[in-house]
Amino acid sequence: MENNNTFAEMYSEYLRDESRQTGMAESISFPKTEEEIISDLKKCVYKNMEITTQGARTGLAASAVPFGGHIINLSKMNKVTGARYEKESGRFFLKVQPGVLLTEVRKYLTNKSFVTLDWDEQSREALNYMEKNQWFYSTDPTEISASIGGMTACNASGAKSFRYGSTRDHVESLRVVLADGDILSLRRGQCMARDGHFELVTESGRTIKGELPKYKMPHVRKNTSGYYNKPHMDMIDLFIGADGTLGIISEIEIELSKKQAANWGVTVFMPDEDKALDLVRVARGEKVFEDMEALSLKPSAIEFFSHNALEMLKVQQKTNSAFASIQEIKDVYHTAVYIEIENDSDDEIWKGIDCLGTCIEKLGGDEDATWVANNPTSLEKLHSFRHACPECVNMQIDIAKKTDSRITKLGTDMSVPDDKLKEVMKMYNEDIKKNNLHAVIFGHVGNNHLHVNTIPRNMEEYKRGKELYLTWAEKIAAMGGAVSAEHGVGKLKVPFLQKMYSKEELDEMRSLKKLFDHTQLLNRGAVFPFEKGEDI
Amino acid sequence: MKIIVCIKQVPGTNEVKMDPTTNTIIRENVASIINPFDTYAIEEAVRIKERYGAEIYGLSMGIPAASEMLREAISLKIDKAMLLTDRKFAGADTLATSYALSRGVEKIGAYDLIICGKQATDGDTAQVGPSLAKTLGIAYATDISKIIELNYGFMRCMKITDDGYEEIEIKLPALITVVKEINMPRLPSIKSMRNAKSAEIEIVTSKDAAADENRTGLKGSPTQVRKTFVPVHDVNSIYISGSTEEQSKKLAEILLGKES
Ligand SMILES: Cc1cc2nc3c(=O)[nH]c(=O)nc-3n(C[C@H](O)[C@H](O)[C@H](O)COP(=O)(O)OP(=O)(O)OC[C@H]3O[C@@H](n4cnc5c(N)ncnc54)[C@H](O)[C@@H]3O)c2cc1C
Ligand SMILES: Cc1cc2nc3c(=O)[nH]c(=O)nc-3n(C[C@H](O)[C@H](O)[C@H](O)COP(=O)(O)OP(=O)(O)OC[C@H]3O[C@@H](n4cnc5c(N)ncnc54)[C@H](O)[C@@H]3O)c2cc1C
Numbered sequence: 001m002e003n004n005n006t007f008a009e010m011y012s013e014y015l016r017d018e019s020r021q022t023g024m025a026e027s028i029s030f031p032k033t034e035e036e037i038i039s040d041l042k043k044c045v046y047k048n049m050e051i052t053t054q055g056a057r058t059g060l061a062a063s064a065v066p067f068g069g070h071i072i073n074l075s076k077m078n079k080v081t082g083a084r085y086e087k088e089s090g091r092f093f094l095k096v097q098p099g100v101l102l103t104e105v106r107k108y109l110t111n112k113s114f115v116t117l118d119w120d121e122q123s124r125e126a127l128n129y130m131e132k133n134q135w136f137y138s139t140d141p142t143e144i145s146a147s148i149g150g151m152t153a154c155n156a157s158g159a160k161s162f163r164y165g166s167t168r169d170h171v172e173s174l175r176v177v178l179a180d181g182d183i184l185s186l187r188r189g190q191c192m193a194r195d196g197h198f199e200l201v202t203e204s205g206r207t208i209k210g211e212l213p214k215y216k217m218p219h220v221r222k223n224t225s226g227y228y229n230k231p232h233m234d235m236i237d238l239f240i241g242a243d244g245t246l247g248i249i250s251e252i253e254i255e256l257s258k259k260q261a262a263n264w265g266v267t268v269f270m271p272d273e274d275k276a277l278d279l280v281r282v283a284r285g286e287k288v289f290e291d292m293e294a295l296s297l298k299p300s301a302i303e304f305f306s307h308n309a310l311e312m313l314k315v316q317q318k319t320n321s322a323f324a325s326i327q328e329i330k331d332v333y334h335t336a337v338y339i340e341i342e343n344d345s346d347d348e349i350w351k352g353i354d355c356l357g358t359c360i361e362k363l364g365g366d367e368d369a370t371w372v373a374n375n376p377t378s379l380e381k382l383h384s385f386r387h388a389c390p391e392c393v394n395m396q397i398d399i400a401k402k403t404d405s406r407i408t409k410l411g412t413d414m415s416v417p418d419d420k421l422k423e424v425m426k427m428y429n430e431d432i433k434k435n436n437l438h439a440v441i442f443g444h445v446g447n448n449h450l451h452v453n454t455i456p457r458n459m460e461e462y463k464r465g466k467e468l469y470l471t472w473a474e475k476i477a478a479m480g481g482a483v484s485a486e487h488g489v490g491k492l493k494v495p496f497l498q499k500m501y502s503k504e505e506l507d508e509m510r511s512l513k514k515l516f517d518h519t520q521l522l523n524r525g526a527v528f529p530f531e532k533g534e535d536i
Numbered sequence: 537m538k539i540i541v542c543i544k545q546v547p548g549t550n551e552v553k554m555d556p557t558t559n560t561i562i563r564e565n566v567a568s569i570i571n572p573f574d575t576y577a578i579e580e581a582v583r584i585k586e587r588y589g590a591e592i593y594g595l596s597m598g599i600p601a602a603s604e605m606l607r608e609a610i611s612l613k614i615d616k617a618m619l620l621t622d623r624k625f626a627g628a629d630t631l632a633t634s635y636a637l638s639r640g641v642e643k644i645g646a647y648d649l650i651i652c653g654k655q656a657t658d659g660d661t662a663q664v665g666p667s668l669a670k671t672l673g674i675a676y677a678t679d680i681s682k683i684i685e686l687n688y689g690f691m692r693c694m695k696i697t698d699d700g701y702e703e704i705e706i707k708l709p710a711l712i713t714v715v716k717e718i719n720m721p722r723l724p725s726i727k728s729m730r731n732a733k734s735a736e737i738e739i740v741t742s743k744d745a746a747a748d749e750n751r752t753g754l755k756g757s758p759t760q761v762r763k764t765f766v767p768v769h770d771v772n773s774i775y776i777s778g779s780t781e782e783q784s785k786k787l788a789e790i791l792l793g794k795e796s
């Protein structure tokens with residue numbers, strides 16, 4: 001462990017994550033093996049030091065920001081350590097250390113360029129069944145320098161989670177180092193809870209018996225608000241999306257997906273927001289009008305751009321050469337929906353898009369007001385158009401920051417059930433107007449998960465925006481929604497989670513934590529507030 | 537107003553395979569695309585159509601599969617397309633290509649403007665545009681970056697030169713070749729793709745075009761590519777070692793050519 005007086009100066013970057021919050025710590029270590037994690041943990045527990053686990057620090061909920069104690073940074077555990085191919089089912093898996101970055105995994109898969117020196121025979125043999133650029137890891141957060149461990153701890157997702165689900169759906173096994181240095185090795189399907197009760201056996205042979213909380217999770221497509229909980233759940237799911245509060249993940253086996261032959265995108269411009277939301281419903285297979293044929297589109301992503309978002313992009317396009325290459329946004333374009341589709345052949349995709357065109361017209365849109373990308377080059381153009389949204393927001397925040405350095409990005413990460421989509425949009429629009437704020441809305445509308453970004457022009461507006469978010473958390477919880485859909489609760493959104501779950505329900509979460517982390521040293525203050533227990 | 541856009545099909549990758557005996561590109565089984573520069577030519581024609589009204593013809597010489605590429609050009613909002621395809625056209629150099637294209641142009645009939653890309657990404661000669669204009673006996677201007685004004689008799693436009701821009705006026709009918717700066721090509725829409733699916737591509741053989749066989753294909757090509765190769769860049773590094781003094785002495789000797 002490295003520890004000295006100028007710690008804050010030497011390791012200042014490790015006191016922050018992408019939420020731009022800054023914390024403090026006394027020491028840091030960069031373990032290279034599971035054994036080193038265990039020994040670091042034991043030392044901390046002995047000294048009763050809090051421990052913050054870090055992946056790539058791209059988190060947006062200040063979850064990896066330490067508030068005292070020791071940092072265990074996993075960036076040096078960054079290897080892919082094996083592969084597995086199940087011939088009968090045709091499933092492919094990779095075994096990775098937690099610190100390996102998504103970009104690296106993608107690169108290895110595209111070029112089939114794994115470093116196999118330390119792999120066992122079986123893993124190397126499995127690679128014989130892999131062709132270059134035919135497999136991918138489907139979880140696609142916009143931030144591709146996230147670590148697989150961090151993504152697992154946050155249950156990260158991305159645009160394509162509409163089709164492929166979140167990280168949870170692709171984690172096959174985990175090794176978790178508990179605060180006392182003992183290890184849980186969990187494989188999907190092998191450690192099921194029964195009627196809210198579970199029993200887990202650690203590698204040292206200790207049995208951890210427990211009762212699951214009583215609260216019910218919201219019925220939403222995307223959720224990372226507090227611990228995963230179902231009476232008959234697979235216990236591996238408890239450790240996915242737990243924001244690093246239950247243990248340190250030291251190894252992950254992820255399942256890969258097979259690339260499909262054809263991949264298209266289409267951006268549709270609708271004449272108003274309501275029609276755009278109807279199109280979203282059509283695209284995800286809802287019956288919006290009576291004589292509607294079932295749409296065989298099977299989208300992998302459905303994304304949204306509010307009118308203000310398009311206006312923002314339009315201004316940037318004219319004034320900033322960095323955005324000059326995005327397609328021309330015509331004045332008649334009001335609100336946009338982006339749909340991405342993968343299938344076996346171009347013909348199959350075209351059939352779906354052809355039907356979509358008919359639906360657009362029926363909804364009062366214009367099928368000529370669309371951009372179709374049917375090859376990688378043009379698809380890239382539509383992707384950059386999508387990515388331009390957060391980039392433009394960040395630029396505007398940087399401008400606002402000049403008026404007051406305390407101003408940071410104000411983006412929401414909440415999701416609601418399918419039937420509340422229009423209601424939540426109405427709420428956002430009305431509240432933004434009522435509070436005289438400027439905001440752009442974009443994001444994963446297929447999953448009813450939109451990022452509302454208020455763009456404060458000064459500190460006063462920033463404060464008003466922040467207060468508004470807390471009221472939204474309350475209203476969304478009342479709609480049966482989730483206050484965090486993909487970034488995790490972390491330390492920043494603890495007050496939000498308190499709007500979603502009662503004191504008793506949060507206590508249930510805390511009890512669960514204490515079962516695995518007696519003295520509550522791991523990521524203290526994340527998910528729910530730290531409360532001293534009697535047993536300390 | 538009638539506009540003809542010349543569109544060439546080129547391989548979609550940099551990994552071009554050459555036929556070692558004929559030294560021509562193997563075009564079968566390679567994913568091909570519209571020559572990127574020609575997408576700017578198409579877009580400019582469509583912008584003229586939207587501004588002044590026009591009928592746009594796409595014209596290509598290539599293998600039969602190039603008709604799918606022309607269909608894609610229709611989805612980018614040109615109106616009609618003609619493919620010159622015949623074994624007799626195969627193996628053409630720029631001279632034979634321009635002659636064949638000129639036959640296509642004659643078959644299309646009266647026109648006001650021909651737009652070509654600046655160059656093709658495979659052959660890369662940038663000769664076909666000017667050569668086609670010569671064959672047709674019309675005025676031409678290359679490297680056009682902006683069309684300022686267009687009327688039935690004349691066109692005013694900007695041309696990129698080594699030193700900057702030139703504003704020129706050219707008498708119609710004329711041929712121009714365009715550079716990337718000229719516009720931002722649009723993506724197709726669902727509607728335009730649907731139109732393209734059912735569009736008819738006019739297939740024209742050497743005979744249909746009343747082409748002189750001695751002027752087309754390998755036969756009509758005075759240029760024969762004899763060998764293609766990747767140039768070798770020889771960079772020789774010399775490492776100098778020793779004390780600072782020794783090193784500077786050695787360096788001086790090398791610079792003075794006293795040591796190799
Ligand atoms: C521009 C931008 C775009 C983003 N887009 C998305 C998006 O589309 N979808 C999305 O889901 N997220 C997105 N994020 C958020 C972020 O990328 C994810 O939350 C990501 O999962 C964090 O991974 P990380 O490795 O950086 O983790 P960190 O930030 O280092 O840590 C996050 C949490 O995981 C814990 N943790 C890390 N590693 C381990 C481990 N091995 N064991 C136990 N706990 C661990 C930490 O303690 C912390 O609680 C975005 C972020 C940015 C900056
Ligand atoms: C490696 C290689 C080297 C070659 N070297 C030579 C050479 O040195 N001399 C020579 O004469 N030929 C050469 N050729 C042959 C040449 O590629 C063909 O003649 C080709 O059809 C036209 O030339 P280009 O590709 O250079 O086109 P360019 O002159 O660069 O194309 C300019 C524009 O003309 C139009 N155009 C060109 N071809 C067509 C077409 N088939 N259909 C419709 N529009 C078209 C397009 O608008 C295009 O943007 C070479 C070919 C290869 C593959």
